[in-house]
Amino acid sequence: MKPFIEVKNLTKFFPVKALFFTKGWVRAVDNVSFTIFKGETFGLVGESGCGKTTLGRLLIRLIEPTSGTVYFDGVNIYSLKGKDLREFRKRAQIVFQDPYSSLNPRMVVFDIIAEAIEATHAKIPINIEDHIVSLLEQVGLSKEHLYRYPHEFSGGQRQRIAIARALAVNPEFIVLDEPTSALDVSVQAQILNLLKDLQKKYGFTYLFISHDLAVVKYMSHRIAVMYLGKIVELARSEELFERPLHPYTQILLSAIPIPDPKIVRTRKRLKPKGEPPSPINPPTGCRFHPRCPYAMTKCRVSEPPLVEIERDHYVACWKYVKG
Amino acid sequence: MKENKVLLKIEDLKVYFNTYAGVVKAVDGVDLSIFHGESFALVGETGCGKSTVARAILRLVPPPGRIVSGRIIFDGIDLMKLPEDKLREIRGSMIAYICQDPTSALDPLFTCGYQIAETIVSHNSIKWNDAWNKSLKLLLHVAIPEAKKRLRNFPHELSGGMKQRVVISMSISNNPKLLIADEPTTALDVTIQAQIMDLIKSLKDKYNMTLLLITHNLGLVAEYCDRVAVMYLGKIVEVADVYELFERPLHPYTQGLLRAVPNPLKKVERLYPIAGMIPSPINLPPGCRFHPRCPYVMDRCKVSEPPLVEIGQGHYVACWKYVKGEVHEAIH
Numbered sequence: 001m002k003p004f005i006e007v008k009n010l011t012k013f014f015p016v017k018a019l020f021f022t023k024g025w026v027r028a029v030d031n032v033s034f035t036i037f038k039g040e041t042f043g044l045v046g047e048s049g050c051g052k053t054t055l056g057r058l059l060i061r062l063i064e065p066t067s068g069t070v071y072f073d074g075v076n077i078y079s080l081k082g083k084d085l086r087e088f089r090k091r092a093q094i095v096f097q098d099p100y101s102s103l104n105p106r107m108v109v110f111d112i113i114a115e116a117i118e119a120t121h122a123k124i125p126i127n128i129e130d131h132i133v134s135l136l137e138q139v140g141l142s143k144e145h146l147y148r149y150p151h152e153f154s155g156g157q158r159q160r161i162a163i164a165r166a167l168a169v170n171p172e173f174i175v176l177d178e179p180t181s182a183l184d185v186s187v188q189a190q191i192l193n194l195l196k197d198l199q200k201k202y203g204f205t206y207l208f209i210s211h212d213l214a215v216v217k218y219m220s221h222r223i224a225v226m227y228l229g230k231i232v233e234l235a236r237s238e239e240l241f242e243r244p245l246h247p248y249t250q251i252l253l254s255a256i257p258i259p260d261p262k263i264v265r266t267r268k269r270l271k272p273k274g275e276p277p278s279p280i281n282p283p284t285g286c287r288f289h290p291r292c293p294y295a296m297t298k299c300r301v302s303e304p305p306l307v308e309i310e311r312d313h314y315v316a317c318w319k320y321v322k323g
Numbered sequence: 324m325k326e327n328k329v330l331l332k333i334e335d336l337k338v339y340f341n342t343y344a345g346v347v348k349a350v351d352g353v354d355l356s357i358f359h360g361e362s363f364a365l366v367g368e369t370g371c372g373k374s375t376v377a378r379a380i381l382r383l384v385p386p387p388g389r390i391v392s393g394r395i396i397f398d399g400i401d402l403m404k405l406p407e408d409k410l411r412e413i414r415g416s417m418i419a420y421i422c423q424d425p426t427s428a429l430d431p432l433f434t435c436g437y438q439i440a441e442t443i444v445s446h447n448s449i450k451w452n453d454a455w456n457k458s459l460k461l462l463l464h465v466a467i468p469e470a471k472k473r474l475r476n477f478p479h480e481l482s483g484g485m486k487q488r489v490v491i492s493m494s495i496s497n498n499p500k501l502l503i504a505d506e507p508t509t510a511l512d513v514t515i516q517a518q519i520m521d522l523i524k525s526l527k528d529k530y531n532m533t534l535l536l537i538t539h540n541l542g543l544v545a546e547y548c549d550r551v552a553v554m555y556l557g558k559i560v561e562v563a564d565v566y567e568l569f570e571r572p573l574h575p576y577t578q579g580l581l582r583a584v585p586n587p588l589k590k591v592e593r594l595y596p597i598a599g600m601i602p603s604p605i606n607l608p609p610g611c612r613f614h615p616r617c618p619y620v621m622d623r624c625k626v627s628e629p630p631l632v633e634i635g636q637g638h639y640v641a642c643w644k645y646v647k648g649e650v651h652e653a654i655h
Contacts, residue, residue, distance in 0.1 A: 047512035154601075187600065190596040213513070218594065241587060255514045255516070258586065259545050259584050
């Protein structure tokens, strides 16, 4: 399969400023490479501060990288300008985490969605109102919601509006940045099913970012696990859950709450040592080594590369590297 | 381990909030019994009133909320009738409270050691130095790395997980009988969540406490609790033993909740969300509050409210589906 999105050595550092000097750099995304195929859902999991949101924003060029490239359908998105960049903006969209801050409180639903169409210079349909109503119907809202303000909606409904706005310009790739973490479980299931249905209907490619492993598994075909700016493991989603290789993935999986008392009380829990270190001065060598139960001397010194251990199963850990 | 002696009994608790838009009946007639030494979970979604119940136990409902009616008997003491100064002696000593956000639970202007020692001094006749030494011991109990250094740290110097450990050490400082943990891990990452929950469980066993866990996370309930009550819009809809609840959920809302959560160990093709959304707590639906979203709704559900009745041993449910005709007559 031809890769749809190809990420190569992508790096993003944020400066930490003290008065006028740069005190250090937060290595939010550090030399990350992977590919996303057309029509798949690529899951990205990790704990807070691991750089997953930064990576999502880099992929649709909401922020500029420190170095590295992203090829979108064969074109380097960071070299795009003017009309070509606007064209790209139509093809790649995002749904943000918090539907309470991603919708302008002074605009009605009609304006929120119409603005997205105008901003990308997309061809404005002759009857824009009908077009927007059809978008709303696709996300489970209706005509009566057209001239209401965001505050009149519940969290789940707001997220539906945000999804309709992303759909408005007929995108091919959508970054879903924790789209359900602000919602209750019963509503979360509605939104997840909606996203799945839309993908089936239009063949969208998703980057699904979440800290909730159960949700990522439900949504994704392949999953990448991030730790302190690095991808530590990448595999098909069933494979990752059945045979996690990286110690961090194993720890993460053994910590997920499972809604079944019989299973959850008999499972073995792996415990990490300590707490996540600061991303400003990440540990040398493998970044996970201070918390890793299997740390070797090699891990303290040199950084393990992300290598393919088995077909489509990548892991960055010295445990699996021979010689 | 489970003695069937009631430690906390809540009877017909009603907490209303008078807002400009109308009266919000956050808790509307809740009955609960929590036994000595057990871990009891109160589960529900946002706005169902689970935190309000926890606060009402300590009479800490913030205005404009007020406790309209109800009795709360803790260890034989009626907390509702207690004067404020006597209640202060119970708060933080006999009943401790861990809240959701450790950052707002700690005072940013004082060191962690000061805040722990303060809790000890205010409930015991003890010298400040002794209290300070005791707070070091407490920090060691909650497994904070470099505990001695942490005593002189301000809250902003600690990570979220460590702050929650400090809050927990404060809560156990006076050997409470009842520990109320209100979403203690919602603000934390999964691996830290597991550490904190394990800590709470081990302290509970060590100090012989009773735990009331307020949460929306069914996974935590399955792992750490003995009995569960499910709340929906200010009412308890189901109470059962944890194994019983997950194996044989009776109330349609509980069934819906369990089907809506993805289980990471199973291959799930499709989730079954609960239809519709949570109605506004100001205009509550008549009859059973769940009837507009219920797949099994009957005529009776729209008119009259189902009582919480015992169906199996220790398994209570408030649903007309399980009530035979004669009880129905008796209610009217």
